Amino acid sequence: xxxxxxxxxxxxxxLETKSKMFCGCSADHFGxxxxxxxxxxxLGIPGALPVPNEKAIESCLMISLxxxxxxxxxxxxDRKQYFYPDLAKGxxxxxxxxxxCSDGFIxxxxxxxxxxxxxxxxEDTGKLQHVVLDGKKVSLIxxxxxxVPLVEIVSRPEMxxxxxxxxxxxxxxxxxxxxxxxxxxMEKGQMRxxxxxxxxxxxxxxxxxxxxxxIKNINSFNFAASAIDFEIARQTQEFTDTGIEKTDxxxxxxxxxxxxxxxFLQRTKEEAKDYRYFPEPDIPPFTIENELIEKLRNELPPLxxxxxxxxxxxxxxxxxxKIICNKQNVLAVLDVIARKNDEAIPAERIxxxxxxxxxxxxxxxxxxxxxGEYQKATQVGNTNVEELKxxxxxxxxxxxxxxxxxxxxxxxxxxxxxxxxxxxxxxTADPQTLNKIVSDLLSK
Amino acid sequence: MKQLHELTIKEVLDGYQNHDFTCVxxxxxxxKRIEKYNPKLNIYLALNEKALEExxxxxxxxxxxxxxxxxxxxxxxxxxxxxxxxxxxTAGSNILSGYKPQYESTTSRRLLEAGAIILGKxxxxxxxxxxxxxxxxxxxxxxxxxxxxxPGGSSGGSAAAIAAQLATAAIGSETAGSIRQPSAWCGVTGxxxxxxxxxxYGIIAMASSTxxxxxxARSVEDCAxxxxxxxxxxxxxxxxxxxxxxxxxxxxxxxxxxGVRIGLIKEYLLPDMRADVKNLILNAAAKLRLLxxxxxxxxxxDPKYAISTYTVISRxxxxxxxxxxxxxxxxxxxxxxxxxxxxxxxxGTYTLSAGYYDAFYKKAEAVRTKMxxxxxxxxxxYDAYVGAVSPGPALPLGATKNQPMFGEMxxxxxxxxxxxxxxxxxxxxxxxxxxxxxxxxxTNQLKEATAIKIADCYQRHTEFxxxxxxxxxx
Numbered sequence: 001x002x003x004x005x006x007x008x009x010x011x012x013x014x015l016e017t018k019s020k021m022f023c024g025c026s027a028d029h030f031g032x033x034x035x036x037x038x039x040x041x042x043l044g045i046p047g048a049l050p051v052p053n054e055k056a057i058e059s060c061l062m063i064s065l066x067x068x069x070x071x072x073x074x075x076x077x078d079r080k081q082y083f084y085p086d087l088a089k090g091x092x093x094x095x096x097x098x099x100x101c102s103d104g105f106i107x108x109x110x111x112x113x114x115x116x117x118x119x120x121x122x123e124d125t126g127k128l129q130h131v132v133l134d135g136k137k138v139s140l141i142x143x144x145x146x147x148v149p150l151v152e153i154v155s156r157p158e159m160x161x162x163x164x165x166x167x168x169x170x171x172x173x174x175x176x177x178x179x180x181x182x183x184x185x186m187e188k189g190q191m192r193x194x195x196x197x198x199x200x201x202x203x204x205x206x207x208x209x210x211x212x213x214x215i216k217n218i219n220s221f222n223f224a225a226s227a228i229d230f231e232i233a234r235q236t237q238e239f240t241d242t243g244i245e246k247t248d249x250x251x252x253x254x255x256x257x258x259x260x261x262x263x264f265l266q267r268t269k270e271e272a273k274d275y276r277y278f279p280e281p282d283i284p285p286f287t288i289e290n291e292l293i294e295k296l297r298n299e300l301p302p303l304x305x306x307x308x309x310x311x312x313x314x315x316x317x318x319x320x321x322k323i324i325c326n327k328q329n330v331l332a333v334l335d336v337i338a339r340k341n342d343e344a345i346p347a348e349r350i351x352x353x354x355x356x357x358x359x360x361x362x363x364x365x366x367x368x369x370x371x372g373e374y375q376k377a378t379q380v381g382n383t384n385v386e387e388l389k390x391x392x393x394x395x396x397x398x399x400x401x402x403x404x405x406x407x408x409x410x411x412x413x414x415x416x417x418x419x420x421x422x423x424x425x426x427x428t429a430d431p432q433t434l435n436k437i438v439s440d441l442l443s444k
Numbered sequence: 445m446k447q448l449h450e451l452t453i454k455e456v457l458d459g460y461q462n463h464d465f466t467c468v469x470x471x472x473x474x475x476k477r478i479e480k481y482n483p484k485l486n487i488y489l490a491l492n493e494k495a496l497e498e499x500x501x502x503x504x505x506x507x508x509x510x511x512x513x514x515x516x517x518x519x520x521x522x523x524x525x526x527x528x529x530x531x532x533x534t535a536g537s538n539i540l541s542g543y544k545p546q547y548e549s550t551t552s553r554r555l556l557e558a559g560a561i562i563l564g565k566x567x568x569x570x571x572x573x574x575x576x577x578x579x580x581x582x583x584x585x586x587x588x589x590x591x592x593x594x595p596g597g598s599s600g601g602s603a604a605a606i607a608a609q610l611a612t613a614a615i616g617s618e619t620a621g622s623i624r625q626p627s628a629w630c631g632v633t634g635x636x637x638x639x640x641x642x643x644x645y646g647i648i649a650m651a652s653s654t655x656x657x658x659x660x661a662r663s664v665e666d667c668a669x670x671x672x673x674x675x676x677x678x679x680x681x682x683x684x685x686x687x688x689x690x691x692x693x694x695x696x697x698x699x700x701x702x703g704v705r706i707g708l709i710k711e712y713l714l715p716d717m718r719a720d721v722k723n724l725i726l727n728a729a730a731k732l733r734l735l736x737x738x739x740x741x742x743x744x745x746d747p748k749y750a751i752s753t754y755t756v757i758s759r760x761x762x763x764x765x766x767x768x769x770x771x772x773x774x775x776x777x778x779x780x781x782x783x784x785x786x787x788x789x790x791x792g793t794y795t796l797s798a799g800y801y802d803a804f805y806k807k808a809e810a811v812r813t814k815m816x817x818x819x820x821x822x823x824x825x826y827d828a829y830v831g832a833v834s835p836g837p838a839l840p841l842g843a844t845k846n847q848p849m850f851g852e853m854x855x856x857x858x859x860x861x862x863x864x865x866x867x868x869x870x871x872x873x874x875x876x877x878x879x880x881x882x883x884x885x886x887t888n889q890l891k892e893a894t895a896i897k898i899a900d901c902y903q904r905h906t907e908f909x910x911x912x913x914x915x916x917x918x
Contacts, residue, residue: 040547044768046540047527047549047646051682079764081796090767276796278760278805281652283682 008157022050034142042147044088069104094122115156162225467517516559521611549646566601575851596626620862621855624870628882639865643678702736712831750859763792837879
């Protein structure tokens with residue numbers, strides 16, 4: 001039986017605007033004393049009205065442009081109604097049938113295109129704290145987070161492995177950070193993930209789809225991958241056992257237990273909520289003008305994939321390019337050096353890959369004199385003995401066949417290890433020291 | 445000579461200017477009247493304990509600087525769904541009893557900044573759910589013209605406060621009829637602005653897409669003066685219009701109505717309407733003609749469609765707006781909702797439910813759009829249209845019993861204009877059975893000045909601006 005997982009992702013990103021989505025309170029809520037950043041609007045006091053934060057909407061549109069979306073000229077907010085103690089008004093202001101943006105995509109490194117169905121805005125809820133107070137178990141509500149702007153990015157179910165899902169998430173994460181609308185700090189809950197998973201199983205009788213599962217509120221890429229893998233295995237097994245296929249009514253919601261690395265059932269469709277969406281009467285609908293879209297497009301900084309391509313054009317290896325594509329200070333230094341290289345005679349040029357290696361490993365302080373530090377760090381003989389030993393040891397473990405040849409008496413293969421180590425140190429190892437280390441270690 | 449409670453805003457300001465009386469005199473006078481008549485009429489739910497203190501301050505200000513603020517020392521009665529800092533605000537419901545707001549509604553804040561004094565908060569249908577004040581948790585207000593009759597609602601307390609002369613001016617709010625209908629039943633003047641003309645910030649919401657605050661006062665002139673203060677864009681209400689407000693008071697004292705084109709809505713002369721009520725409306729049309737206006741009969745969609753449309757949309761929004769009263773905050777459990785409120789929450793929850801949304805809410809919105817189109821047609825030719833506010837005079841106490849659609853039936857002639865967000869003045873146009881009858885003069889969105897001009901001219905040339913003698917009616 002052939003199994004093809006169908007994985008979609010809903011990603012919530014908290015924007016780092018100065019103020020909340022619909023009021024003037026500070027949106028910077030992490031670690032603040034409870035209920036110190038609230039007002040009638042985000043507390044849902046009677047009579048208070050939401051006034052949309054234009055900056056937040058612009059940030060949402062920026063994300064959409066970066067994710068190749070179409071920005072809808074007509075858009076509006078809706079009320080999504082459900083009861084929960086952390087939901088001050090008894091409804092969340094969200095977007096239902098006219099999101100700000102539709103139909104985008106992300107390109108994976110393999111060239112596979114993952115479709116993005118829609119991107120919409122909503123407000124975050126408060127937070128419950130279950131604590132023991134004066135010997136009594138109580139639930140406290142902190143409304144500091146209530147009304148913080150959230151952007152929800154909904155993909156199409158077009159990923160077919162947890163690895164693809166992880167790559168998709170990492171790319172979104174990098175893009176959000178690159179356009180500077182949020183740090184998307186997973187630990188602070190600024191980016192929350194909800195994978196939707198089912199599996200297409202194909203046998204002689206045809207294609208069979210397992211019932212859909214939505215996995216709620218995951219806050220790490222690894223947990224998302226692990227939850228997806230667990231679900232693929234669980235659903236495949238369940239189908240083998242029961243033969244139950246996906247219907248319109250058997251979608252379930254599951255949670256993820258990070259300790260046991262399993263998902264567990266939270267809700268079935270029969271218990272699913274009817275959110276009774278209707279247009280938010282307190283906020284007039286939006287007409288997004290072309291001028292605004294063009295203005296935002298012009299303000300869009302280079303995106304990670306573009307930066308990586310540019311770096312690779314400079315001769316930088318892709319592994320280094322990926323590491324530094326989001327580090328503005330390193331990119332700035334690199335830009336200066338690359339320009340100086342153009343003017344310098346070949347002997348005085350700085351090897352950019354070597355430079356990045358040194359910066360990334362903390363050998364060069366980028367705030368200091370780059371050229372001076374580089375020369376010092378790359379002087380022949382500067383690589384110390386212990387470091388060289390580690391490098392050579394790794395090459396030896398990685399190449400047991402060649403070691404075996406050496407042991408058989410083919411001592412000239414030692415040259416291979418010297419060459420590899422020289423390459424790894426970008427030619428800064430002292431040849432005599434290196435020769436000695438290689439023959440010592442090979443003789444062991 | 446007029447007594448203090450009989451003065452218009454302008455007359456009060458003149459009195460201060462001429463040192464005929466002080467603000468303390470006026471406030472004391474009203475407090476005395478309130479003490480005397482309120483126990484019987486049940487108009488005020490809460491009084492501002494600091495009213496006299498504030499009056500003392502205002503007298504000082506007048507002595508030092510003269511009258512530099514437009515409503516300096518004008519005593520107001522405010523409907524109890526406006527949040528007022530330090531004064532209990534319940535919206536007529538027990539679920540909020542004891543609730544003291546943390547912030548000031550835009551309307552009351554603007555009044556206070558203009559120098560007004562809040563005397564107290566007036567009774568209303570619970571959460572404005574009704575047209576009688578009978579759904580109030582604190583009992584109905586009685587009609588000052590006849591205490592066996594209802595004052596109308598939901599702003600029944602504010603309209604009765606003016607009729608009983610227990611404040612110089614009052615503030616009400618209207619979702620569909622709640623300013624104009626009690627004004628009609630109490631024989632006073634009320635102005636419902638077009639949707640988006642005035643801020644809803646700090647008004648406990650009923651149906652957000654039609655709620656608007658507005659003045660209820662002794663005259664069109666007083667309504668115009670108050671409107672200039674409380675209308676206009678508010679950064680705290682995204683649905684307020686950025687258009688600058690017109691100088692309403694400059695539209696007063698028009699010598700005649702030459703050049704003004706008015707439509708008389710045929711369908712608003714309901715088949716089962718009493719002949720004497722119908723005649724008053726036709727008389728009003730004749731009077732307007734006499735003043736120089738052209739008045740033609742025009743046709744509109746049968747007003748019965750407004751009832752179902754308004755009911756679906758308002759209930760849907762109500763069910764959502766009241767979700768915040770979940771029993772966790774505000775001190776009271778949901779048992780404290782009255783039967784009418786519960787009925788509305790249930791109906792609205794139903795009309796928004798999956799599978800019913802398209803049949804009810806969407807359909808209602810489509811009809812609403814149709815109504816707006818029809819009005820646009822009318823306003824292409826006419827400056828305003830007129831008709832009765834209510835099918836008849838005030839109904840007896842208890843009339844709402846077992847009548848869950850009472851308000852919708854009584855407001856049938858004002859619901860379309862509310863759904864379309866039009867501007868409208870309601871003012872007395874005569875009496876039947878010693879009870880006042882109200883005329884509506886309705887204009888297109890943001891055309892308040894036109895409605896004010898017509899209504900003011902009509903009012904100055906008629907003699908229906910009467911007030912009951914409470915010592916006889918009580």
